[in-house]
Amino acid sequence: MTEQDIKRLVDSAAATVPAYPDNLNGVRKRAAKMRRRRTLAVTAALVLLVGAAVPVWISAMNRADSTSDTLTSSAQPMIIYPIALNIESGLEKLDPSWRIAQIRPNRTIVGYPLPDNDLRHEIFTLSQQGEIVSVGRRAMPEPKQGPLCNNSEEFVVFGDRSGNETRRVRLPEACELSGIIGADGDTVYLRRGRDDITVVDLITGQTRTLLTMHYPMSQTFAGGTIAVVEPVRASFTDGQQVDCTSDGWTIRTLNVTTGELRKLSHPGSPCDRVGGLSVSPDGTHVAFIQKHDDTAQAFVIDIATGQTVATRQIGGPIAPEIFGIAFADNKTAWVAWLPNDRPRQPPPRLADVVAFATLALG
Amino acid sequence: MLIATRSVTARASLDPPVVFEEFYRLHADRLHRALALTLGDHHLAREATDEAMARAYLHWARVSNYDNPGGWVYRVGLNWATSWWRRFGREHPVPDPPSAVNVAGPGGHLALDLLATLPVRLRSVIVCRLLLQLSTAETASVLDLAQGTVKSRLSRGIEALRTIYLRTEQER
Structure with missing residues (x-):
């Protein structure tokens, strides 16, 4: 042809x-x-500007400090760090034209604008005051976590907190997503094409396929372990095979050193949606969010035993908008979500709350 | 962004008319077809065309001075549809399975199914280059891409179509 x-x-x-x-x-009418x-x-x-400015000005004049603006922890047993988004730098960018891609262990949020979602990453960090501050495009705040797929055909590696480019590698084929750089600093793991997890040697430029998956949805890498989520075919008690590819997922892990491949069964129905995958820094645990109907739950599973070691219901009876889950260290994972029961007004700042919770692993 | 050097053939077909009504009459159907192929949904494409044309009408004094107002309308329609996808459930403009995308309704053409297997970013380049007959520079300008990216996406899109077509023929 x-x-x-x-x-x-x-x-x-x-x-x-x-x-x-x-x-x-x-x-014409339109x-x-x-x-x-x-x-x-x-x-x-x-009108709103004038209407809002006057009471704010009066309130500011009457208040000696702004401590009453700080949100306190709820009575729930988990530790909650309520975060008020800075509307200027956070909310307006993230919703609706920006999407949070992932959260990182150092409480950094990686976002990107749609529709060029695979090309332009923007990094936000959380300040001590809880504001989301934009660091800039393609600036990766953590060493060894900064390779980005650029123009679908090459990788750019950012090696320091200031986002300086350290090297650039052309790929023989298109890369679909940003990859993850290995602990040696010279290896990148990425998803290439539709089904393959590929390792790229940044020094020689050589590539090698590690794992072929069936329509993988997300992958994550840490501590020598790659975890991927892919669709499952659910098997029900009557023996009938039901295709759950629209919303049913399973988790597989691959130890890149030993080549050991494990399939983790997660609690609940096989057709529950699984997302927000994260591997602990030592590569021994995997955390994820599972959605069943309208509820959401965070799980941490020990990869070696396949046992659930921590779990936490996220939000109330109705699942909130969840931004992601990430390990802070080998013993703690945290979840970021937008509570859907947040009061919208007054005061208006409460409408912009992101909550963080930790899951202690015993 | 939308200023581009156009080829002679493209200029003949896309010269901006002074009056909006003339522009609408000349280009609405063609842009609608282009959007329908790109989006894989002719109902959404019609809405997108109406929306983009309304915006062009609103800003006609400015838009008519662009070198390529048709390209501007196409881009606005595409952006509008992308926003629609985002608001109403589809997070990314990823291709649907071929069987689920049927622009022409029941009994749709094989070509539509083939196109629908490509990601939107490849489809938009193919539509601009092959259907709207824009030059590489014009396509790059309309889609806000580098010319090299346009070339590589066109090449990849054509190669993918060729592969899928041959596979489909073999299966038959």
């Missing part, structure tokens, strides 16, 4: 699309509606 054949193919596909009906009047909406929004913003 030549390019001309492909062009004919595209033309024939276009020819099968139903014709666009003449809707000029509809377009434009008029947009204009009205814009005018209304500007007016409302001005």
